[in-house]
Each structure stands twice: as C-alpha cells, then as structure tokens.
Amino acid sequence: MEIDIESYLEEMRENNPDAFLKLMQEAEMIDMFNSTGIQQRMFYAYNFVSKKFYTVNATLRREGALTRIWVEDASDQYMTETLLDNLLANLESFSGANSIDPTKGIVEIDTMLFGQPPNYDGDGIVDFLVLDIKDSYSPDENNEFIAGYFSPTDQTNQAMSNKMDLMYLDSYPGFFDGQNYRTEPVLSTTAHEFQHLIHYNYDQNEELWINEGLSQLAGTYCGYGIDFPYLYLENPNQSLTVWEQKLQDYSRANLWTLYCAEQLGLEFIKNLTQNPSNGIASFNESLQFMGSPASIADVFRSWTLANLINDRSVDPRYGYIATEASGLRASVTRLVYQYPETVTGIVKGLGVEYHRFRGRDSLQFNFAGTIPQNYWLVSRNNLYSIASILQNSYHAPFFSDDSTYILLLYSTVQDMAYRYDSYASFSLRYFDMVYDDGQTDVTVRFDSGNLPAVAANRFIVPENNLDLESVRFWSASSDYNALIRVLSNNGSQLPGTDLISPLNIMPESRNNWVEIPLPEKLSGLRENEIIYVAVEINEANKAIGYDNTLASGRSYLKLSGNNWSLLSNYSFSTNNEPASGLWMIRASFSGLIQSDSISDQSVEEDLIVLNNFPNPFVSQKAGKNGNGTHFSFQIINPGYLRIAVYDILGRKVHEMSRQVTPEGRPGSSVYNAIFWDGYGENGPLAAGIYIYRLTFLDAISGKRIHSPYRKLVILN
Missing domain, CATH: 2.60.120 (Jelly Rolls)
Structure with a gap:
C-alpha cells in the first residue's frame, strides 16, 4: 500500500495553509516526544476511509533480536500476553507447519528469500505497530478488512513519516474478531508486507504483478498457504501482467511466482527481487543472470500445462512441489460437446484457455485464419500425449469418452482472436447442475x-x-x-x-x-x-x-x-x-x-473399403522379411482416391493419391487394391499404431466420400 504523501501535503499547503502550519508544528512536537522516550511514542497512521493521517499513542510491548512490537494504547484490549508472545515467536523463532523452514520466523525466511530490509533508521530492527486500522470493516455489514500494510512514506524524511522501518498490523478484527483471539489472518499479511519493505530497498518501481507475486510467495513459503487459488484456476484467461487490484490478481500471482520458485530456484527469486529493471525485462534479465537460455514465454508455456496436469511424474515441468498446491488443476474454459459448433474467442496476452471436447467417433476441427498458439492433449489413465497443432485442419480418430481431449490455447504476445469449427459423429447431452453462485x-x-x-x-x-x-x-x-x-x-x-x-x-x-x-x-x-x-x-x-x-x-x-x-x-x-x-x-x-451434421465425413455405399492386408505388417524395405500392405476397396464410378495415414496424435505422416477406375462392382468379389510399402517422406515409419482413411472423389457425380477411420500396425 503506497500513499502519495507529496500530493497530500501540497494540496493541504495550497487549500488549507492554517491546517498545514498546524500539522508541521504537530510533527515537531511528535519528534520531540519520541526523542525522549523509548517505551512509548507517537505514530502517524493512515485512515483509509477519510484518506487522512492521524496520530496514535503506542507502547513497546515486545522486543526481540530482530523486531520490536508496539501496540496502540487503544488496542490493548485486543492483545493478550499470549497473543503477543505468539506474534514475536512467529516473527523470529518459527513459522507455519508447511513453511519452507518451520524453525525460522517470518523475518529470517523473507530475508533469506528476497534480501535485506532498508534499515532507514540505522538500528537494524524492524518495527511493527499493532493498531485498529481505520478501514471500512463492519461486523454486521462488511467483513472485509485490511490486515496490515507497509507505507513507503516511513522511508522518507517528510512530514507524517515515522522515519523508521515500520509495518502496520491490524488488532481488530485482525488479532481479535470479537469472539476469538487469533494470529493466522495477520501472519500471512505480515510475511506479504515484509516482502514489500524488502523490495523497496532494491527497486521502488517494480510492476505490481511481480512485486505482489513475490509478496504472495512470502506468505506461502512462511507456511500460510496459497490465497484463493480457484479464483485464477476457474478463469485462467487473465493476462499475467495486468493488475487490477482484484482477488484473482493475487491468486494468479501467487501460483505463478510459486511455480517460478520451484522451477527456477530461490536464487532466481532473489535476483528478481533485487533486479533494478521492471516487468518482463526484469524477469528475462534475471533468467539470463542465472545462465538460463529461457524467456518468460518459455516458462509461461510450461506453466499453462502444469496448471492443467499438475503431476510431476508426467514431466517435472508439469506440476507443483508445494503440498498446498497438490490437487490444484485449472477448470475447463470451454466444453465443446454438441456438433457442429463454431467456437470463437480472444486469448489474452499471457493468458490461456482450456477447451475440452466430448462426444464419440472421429473429431475434426478447422481453424479459420491464424492458428493460435496451442497444445493438443489426449490423456487416459494418467498417460498423456502432448503436441502442437500446426495445420488449420485437424482430425482426431477414435474419439471417445474413454480419453480426455483438451485444446489448450494461449498467447505469449498480445491478445489473440481465434475461431474454429468442430465436428463429430455423436454429440453429448450434457447438464452441469449448479445451484450456488461460485462464491463461498x-x-x-x-x-x-x-x-x-x-x-x-x-x-x-x-x-x-x-x-x-x-x-x-x-x-x-x-x-x-x-x-x-x-x-x-x-x-x-x-x-x-x-x-x-x-x-x-x-x-x-x-x-x-x-x-x-x-x-x-x-x-x-x-x-x-x-x-x-x-x-x-x-x-x-x-x-x-x-x-x-x-x-x-x-x-x-x-x-x-x-x-x-x-x-x-x-x-x-x-x-x-x-x-x-x-x-x-x-x-x-x-x-x-447422434449429431445433426458432420464435416463431410459420411460413409457411403459408393465406396466400400476392406481392412488393409496384411495387418500388422513390416515395411517392405525395412528388412528382408518386409512385406508392406494393400488397401482394398470397391467403387462405382471412376475418380480420384486419396489415402491419408495418421499417427495416434492425429498428425498426418503419409498421403498418396491415385486416379482409379472400378475393377469390381459392389457386391462382387473383385476389389481395387493399392499397395503401400510402409514408408513416409523420411523413410520407413516407426513401429506402432497408425490410423488411416480413404477419401474418394467421384468424377461422375462430383461427390466426395470418406471411409471410416481404420487402424493399422507396423512391426518394424
């Protein structure tokens, strides 16, 4: 939280000179009072409702090797001796159970992660003022409150500066909510705001998505959990670098910075904190400083997959390590289950969408215009195949509900519009019965x-x-x-x-x-x-x-x-x-x-196809026993036949075309046959399962006819 003290004073000087003079005199009195006593002093604090500064009297209640705790006199009623002991211990001696090091307190963990605080007053101590922060909290009408903040004003010599390394913590309802004494809501904020104090020492102009992300990481690594992860995972098409002061911004920044810490290391986190550049430039420079050839785009791509898969056994890049992140997964952004369907949208820069396809039999979708950056994931029983679609038209044979099909669309640059048409033989009647509004x-x-x-x-x-x-x-x-x-x-x-x-x-x-x-x-x-x-x-x-x-x-x-x-x-x-x-x-x-219509994929009696033979087979030139295979079919009229072969990811690996005339009529035992040696453009195909389909263009009727997809096996 940063308060524009210069504008505040200048406006007061011009519009209310008497009040400005009184304020300056009051500041001199406070400085004089504070110079005479150690156990008590007066502090400036900020009223977030009236947008004005005010003064409070506070007493020193705890002092450790690294910190001092002051309590506003009016907040004594909220702060028990046990609560103060617990606060000091969490600051200096231990942290949450899931902390990166439970034997260390917040101050030591944050300095280990990010660096040293400013030490503006030269005493090497960080001060904490516990007070009832003036916000809009009301137990009957508004449950939201400010649990704590850091004010850069205190790092200056201006009026209304406390001229010390100071953080503010809320007594009510932070430590006492009217019924229960507690520390958890405030401790996470303490770790968060202390990172802001440290960051101020190195870079006072860092962009918020980085600065706030590092503060969110402080709360997580001090053992206080991940804040509202579902707010991002349920709506991941949010730009990583845009900050609107919403809860989903903190959710997104928390997950992103945690992922970066786990994948790139804590030394990267410290370099990012202390790098004087800002935004994406700061991130990329920190990667270069670590000797990494990667960029933020590379890390972002892996993160989009990690949020969907979250299983490091699939790939160490595709999951989180932290216990608190176990089981977290992004929601499907768009469920495509009725065909044909045209899908349009805009993927935000450094945003992502997850489209899931449901149905049965072969799936086809055709991109119109530029193909967005993407991954195509097919998974079954925790086994994944991951590829990128590079052509405008894509076929997924053997489409069924036994597997999960996800089209991941993302952009590492600016916002990107997309459109595709999707087709499948069978649609899904799907009803997601929801009575809640999604907000707990x-x-x-x-x-x-x-x-x-x-x-x-x-x-x-x-x-x-x-x-x-x-x-x-x-x-x-x-x-x-x-x-x-x-x-x-x-x-x-x-x-x-x-x-x-x-x-x-x-x-x-x-x-x-x-x-x-x-x-x-x-x-x-x-x-x-x-x-x-x-x-x-x-x-x-x-x-x-x-x-x-x-x-x-x-x-x-x-x-x-x-x-x-x-x-x-x-x-x-x-x-x-x-x-x-x-x-x-x-x-x-x-x-x-069954779908009302499909993408020119109907099976016609005008084209009768037998299974290829032999099947399985060995490529003819792959060894002395290679035999290749034959594709046999019957047609009524002359025309052009195309045979397309795909791997199990749906990528076309071979295609051949022939002008053909009928050698046998439907119902007879005479078939046309085309031989294939099992080779692709780069030599014999690898052993494995492949899918093929025959397409016939009738030269008489002009009709285009597709066979069903069939399976063949190569044993090279």
Missing part, C-alpha cells in the same frame, strides 16, 4: 459431537436416459477422509438409500473444488427423477462450502443421531441466523446423441 459465503465446520455429518443437495434429472457421471463439492480443508454418496428419494422428499457404493476420497488442497468422476456412471436416469448427492464428514473441524443464495435448489443435513432435515431448519452457531442457503455441491449428467 461461509465455511461450515462440524464438531466431534455431530459426526458423522452428511450434507446433501437435491438434483432433478433434466432429461430421459441420462447418466450421472461426476460430482463436485467445495472443500475449505485438506487431507481428511470424506465419503461421497449418491442417494435415492425416499418418497417423502428426503434422501433415501445409497444408489452407488460410497466413494472414499481425500481432498488434496483447501479452499478449492474437489471433482469426483464416478468409477461407474449411474445410468438410465429418468426425466424429473430425484436423486441426492451427499458429502459425509467424519473428522472434526473439517469445513465445506456454503453459499447464502436464494437459488431454486434444496439442501439437507443429517447429524449424528438425527434424521435427515432441510438445511434451513438449522441455524449458524456464530450468529443464530438460519442456514437458508445451499451447500456448494454440484452434479454433472450426460448422454450421447
């Missing part, structure tokens, strides 16, 4: 006396003959066992018996959606049939998401020793307000239908 209003915990606690949402099947394929719920906790249950309707509009065997799952990350594909889909559901998706909690103080919405859904709760009841019959223990909202539990239903 309350995280609900259950004490041990209420366990097991089962939270459920009701879902009404939207169409006939659908399958329940997956469920999701929002978990505020991690590393606990929960049961996912799908229940029938008992006839009294309450959850009944299990329709599937309960699924035991363990959320890997907190404050994130947990998606659970059903091992076997619940099939054959009828339109308007009622089912319930439930999350059973068996461990105390584990929390799930609740949305205070007026949507049309219906939620239920079953506590230990009680029957099922509407959630609205319960009240929250903190304020006795009725729980009239909904659990953040979702369900996805699907079913296949």
